[in-house]
Every structure is written in structure tokens, then in C-alpha cells.
Amino acid sequence: MATNSKLLVATGLLACFFAFFLVRKLNSDGIDFQEKPLGLSDRSQREGLKVKSSAENSANSREQVVVREGEPRWRLDFLALGEEYSGERLIQAQLSFITETCVTLDASELISFLNMVYINSGDAVFNFAVSSISPHLFKDGVEKGLEILEESIESPFSKSLQKGALQYLTSLLSIRDVELLLGNGSPLFSEHQNLSSFISSRAAIVGLSTSDLESLGSLVNDEFLTQSDLGEILGRMGADSEFEGIGNELLNNSNQGLLPQVIGAWAEHYPEEAAHFIETQSFSELVRSKAVGYVIDSWFRSDPKKAASWVLESSTKPYYDSAARALSLNLVPTDPFGAIDWALSISNSKEKTDVLQSVMTIEKSNDELRTYLNSHLPEFVLPSVD
Incomplete structure (x- = not known):
């Protein structure tokens, strides 16, 4: 019985030795038993991209990759990083590779390179590639870079690339x-x-x-x-001196027509500063009146009470009529009686009539409002009702 046990053990050891020798022989002939996905992103796995795992993690493992005719060397080198590294070391290796390779590629190759990174890396590496590639798109001039961007407009990463390019083009x-x-x-x-x-x-x-x-x-x-x-x-x-400097440049420029619109747009975010700008700068009365209207329109949307308070405080200013006009017309949808009151405060008779007619045209079916207006201004000629 003991002899049989010893015989079994010896046979098992001999079989293990033979199996080990056979595997070594097959591997030396270039046969791999394993195949695994690159340790990269879900994108590469979804697209079925696979590479053979390396038997050794050697420094020259890239040389083991077979170069197919017409395939860029940088693609093979990038894929080979997955054989050498994993985890954080792989990401760092990919980032270094992208930085070094971007400098060497022609502008026309960069989109293909980015597409390869997009398929075979995670979001962090891809976003780094976008920021690295963007400046190099324009190495042959802005016009050429814009052409390349236009050619990539249908790519799945077009939006990301455009965003990176726009930041560089600033x-x-x-x-x-x-x-x-x-x-x-x-x-x-x-x-x-x-x-x-x-x-x-x-x-x-x-x-x-x-x-x-x-x-x-x-x-x-x-x-x-x-x-x-x-x-x-x-x-x-922001509400800073830079805007005031630009405003003053426009004041001295022959094209002042844009200034009221600019101030009004500024008032969307900084109404009090825009109003102060109107008060303190030297405008022509025409420009100032238009600018006041834009500011009240913007200010009323964000804070109607503050807008009305500023108009009231400006009652002695030469631009008051323009401010009251803008406030009156903004009030019509929510407070037509208030709109009439502000219109009646306008000193210029022609402008007052224009505003009252505008209010009553909007509220032409409001008999109560007609009576209210008639009690305050009997001589006012009401627009006809269709």
C-alpha cells in the first residue's frame, strides 16, 4: 500500500514537471493562453478593443507589438502602455505620452490622435488631451486650425474640442x-x-x-x-473702472449710438452702477435719454421698486422725462393706474401725450382706467376704440 502511494506521488510530480515544460515550450513559440482588455476605459471595452497580455513587464514590451502597414506608431505606443502599467501609473504614463507626442505631430494628425485617446482612455486623460492638443491645432495658423475644427464637427468629441479651442483663441x-x-x-x-x-x-x-x-x-x-x-x-x-473707461472711450468716439444699449445691458447685472454712470458722465442729451430708458427697462425686470425709487430721486434731472416714460410703459401690464400716474408726471407735453396714448392703446378696453385718466386730465384726447 505504501509502495502504491509513493508511486502515485512520483507520477504526479512527473506530470506537473511535464506540463510546466510544455507551457514554457508553447510560450517560446509565441502562443499566448490569455487575452484581456486594456485597463483603460469603458469606451475601449464597449468597442471590443483587446490586446494580448505581456508575459513579462519589461522595458522593451512596446517592441513586442506588431506594426501593421499604415498604422501610426504613436497609436501602437499608446496602446502598449496598457501592457506596462496599470492604475495610477498607467494614467501618469498616458499623460506624459500625450504631452510629448502633441509637440511632434502635424496639425492634421491631431484629430486622429485625439480620437485614439478618446476610445482608449478615461475621461480625465481625454480631457487632458483636449487641453494639450488645442494650442497645437493652430501651429500652422489660425485659419488652418479653424479648418481642422470644422472637419471634426461630426466627431463625438467635437463639443469638448471646440470648448478647448475657444479658450485658446481668446x-x-x-x-x-x-x-x-x-x-x-x-x-x-x-x-x-x-x-x-x-x-x-x-x-x-x-x-x-x-x-x-x-x-x-x-x-x-x-x-x-x-x-x-x-x-x-x-x-x-463687473462694476469696475474698466467699464467706465470703455464707456468714456465710446463717449469720445464718433459712434456713440451703441452706448445706450451697452449701458442697458450692463444694468442687467449692475443697475445701480449703470445708473450712476449715467448721472456722472458727460453725455449728449439724446444719448443720455436713450441710456436711461435702457437702464430702467433692465432694472425694472430685476427690482421694480428700486427702479421706481431712482426715477423719483431723479425728478429734478434733465433726463427725468425719459426715466418716467420707461417706468410708465413697464408698469402697464401689472399696474395700469400707476402707469398713468407716472405718465402724468412727465413735464414735456408732447412726450406725456405720447406715453398716455401708448398706455391707453394697450388698455383700450379698460373703461375704469379711461375714467381715471379723464378725471386727472380732462383735456386729454383719448384714442378711439375700434
Whole structure:
């Protein structure tokens, strides 16, 4: 019995030794028994991307990757990182590889490179690649870089790439440049969100010049931007001396027509500062009157009581009639009797009549309001009721 046990043990040891020898022989002939996904992102696994695991974690493991004809070397090198590293070490290796490789690639190769990173990495690595690649897109000039962006417009990462590029372009393009690009049908800036984001960033980081403001006016007039966009952009500049400096530049500029609109948009965020600007700066009466109207329109939407208080405090100012007019017309939907009261306080008889007629045209079916107006202004000629 003991002899049989010893025989079984010896046979088992011999079988183990033979199996070990066979595996070593098969591996030496290039046969791998395992196949696993790269330790990268869910994107790579979803797309079925797999590589053979390395038998050794050696320094020259990249050389084990077979180069297929026409396949970029950088792709193979990037994929090989998954054989050498895992976890945080893999991420660090990928970041270093991206930094080094971006410098060496032609601008036209960068989109393919980014697509490869997008498929074979996680979000942190991909976002790093976008920020690294964006400046290099324009290494052959802004025009060429914009062409490359336009060609990638259908890619799944187009939005991310555009955002990175827009941040870089903030210091390269003026708003006048963007206006010209829009005139030529640029798809990058014709997307409303991109345009607003670019101008907001330029206002906050670089500041806006007089020519920038003039271009803003053109963009609003051409309906590329809305009044709300303009208010948001100028609001980012804050209630500071920079805006006042730009305002003064416009005052000395032949094109003052944009100034009331600019001040009104500024008032969307800083109504009291905009009102103070109107009070303290040297405007022509025409510009000041228009600016007051814009400010009251903006201020009334955010704080009607404060807007009314400011108008009341301005009763002795030369621009009071314009302020009362704006306040009256804003009150019509919610307080038509208050609208009549403010209209009656206007000193210029022609302007008073115009405002009262506007109020009563809106409220033409309100007999009670007609009676109220008639009791305060018997000589007023009411508009006819259709």
C-alpha cells in the first residue's frame, strides 16, 4: 500500500514537471493562453478593443507589438502602455505620452490622435488631451486650425474640442475677427453658445476695446447675439473702472449710438452702477435719454421698486422725462393706474401725450382706467376704440 502511494506521488510530480515544460515550450513559440482588455476605459471595452497580455513587464514590451502597414506608431505606443502599467501609473504614463507626442505631430494628425485617446482612455486623460492638443491645432495658423475644427464637427468629441479651442483663441482673435468669420459662415462661431462663450471669456480675461464693443453692436443688430447675451457678457466685466473707461472711450468716439444699449445691458447685472454712470458722465442729451430708458427697462425686470425709487430721486434731472416714460410703459401690464400716474408726471407735453396714448392703446378696453385718466386730465384726447 505504501509502495502504491509513493508511486502515485512520483507520477504526479512527473506530470506537473511535464506540463510546466510544455507551457514554457508553447510560450517560446509565441502562443499566448490569455487575452484581456486594456485597463483603460469603458469606451475601449464597449468597442471590443483587446490586446494580448505581456508575459513579462519589461522595458522593451512596446517592441513586442506588431506594426501593421499604415498604422501610426504613436497609436501602437499608446496602446502598449496598457501592457506596462496599470492604475495610477498607467494614467501618469498616458499623460506624459500625450504631452510629448502633441509637440511632434502635424496639425492634421491631431484629430486622429485625439480620437485614439478618446476610445482608449478615461475621461480625465481625454480631457487632458483636449487641453494639450488645442494650442497645437493652430501651429500652422489660425485659419488652418479653424479648418481642422470644422472637419471634426461630426466627431463625438467635437463639443469638448471646440470648448478647448475657444479658450485658446481668446487671446488670438478679436471680436472683430469673429465678426468677419461669421460673415464667412464659420460653423465654429455660428453656434450661439460658442459665440457667447468666446466673447464672455474675452471680456473677462482680455477686456473689451472700443472696436470690440462696436463689433458687439453689429453682432446684436445681425441677430447673432441677443440683448440678454450682451448683458451677460458685460456683466462679467463687473462694476469696475474698466467699464467706465470703455464707456468714456465710446463717449469720445464718433459712434456713440451703441452706448445706450451697452449701458442697458450692463444694468442687467449692475443697475445701480449703470445708473450712476449715467448721472456722472458727460453725455449728449439724446444719448443720455436713450441710456436711461435702457437702464430702467433692465432694472425694472430685476427690482421694480428700486427702479421706481431712482426715477423719483431723479425728478429734478434733465433726463427725468425719459426715466418716467420707461417706468410708465413697464408698469402697464401689472399696474395700469400707476402707469398713468407716472405718465402724468412727465413735464414735456408732447412726450406725456405720447406715453398716455401708448398706455391707453394697450388698455383700450379698460373703461375704469379711461375714467381715471379723464378725471386727472380732462383735456386729454383719448384714442378711439375700434
